[in-house]
Amino acid sequence: MIRSVLFAVTAVxxxxxxxxxxxxxxxxxxxxxxxxxxxxxxxxKERTAALKTQARKFTAAARLKPATTLTAxxxxxxxxxxxxxxxxxxxxxxxxERGTAAxxxxxxxxxxxxxxxxxxxxxxxxxxxxxxxxxMKSKHDAAxxxxxxxx
Numbered sequence: 001m002i003r004s005v006l007f008a009v010t011a012v013x014x015x016x017x018x019x020x021x022x023x024x025x026x027x028x029x030x031x032x033x034x035x036x037x038x039x040x041x042x043x044x045k046e047r048t049a050a051l052k053t054q055a056r057k058f059t060a061a062a063r064l065k066p067a068t069t070l071t072a073x074x075x076x077x078x079x080x081x082x083x084x085x086x087x088x089x090x091x092x093x094x095x096x097e098r099g100t101a102a103x104x105x106x107x108x109x110x111x112x113x114x115x116x117x118x119x120x121x122x123x124x125x126x127x128x129x130x131x132x133x134x135x136m137k138s139k140h141d142a143a144x145x146x147x148x149x150x151x
Contacts, residue, residue, distance in 0.1 A: 047115045055089045055093040056089075059085070062082040077132045084129065099115070
């Protein structure tokens with residue numbers, strides 16, 4: 001679960017990369033503000049698609065059942081992580097809807113700026129859940145070894 005979330009966050013982070021194209025000066029300024037290296041409309045469409053995919057992945061990750069061997073404290077941390085995943089999923093869906101509706105360069109610039117802010121916020125907040133990932137991995141490894149020993 002955590003690996004797929006990390007992959008998904010990495011995939012969202014990588015979206016801004018691409019071949020640079022000649023752009024009008026206003027678009028070039030917008031590109032500097034938003035991290036887009038392509039025309040804004042192309043960048044907006046790609047990021048909107050990535051946000052929709054990301055929202056689905058976050059929701060799916062939040063729906064995964066935790067291990068039954070977790071302590072009460074670990075279970076509370078996992079529940080907090082699931083709430084965070086659902087909240088990020090909703091933010092991604094909301095932003096994707098605005099990106100879909102973006103038609104002018106000004107709206108696209110605002111969308112792409114918000115995209116970058118959301119990306120940075122998700123990365124910052126994700127760092128607080130990394131210790132949970134290690135706990136869950138240890139529990140999973142212990143359970144897998146126990147199952148392997150039974151066979």
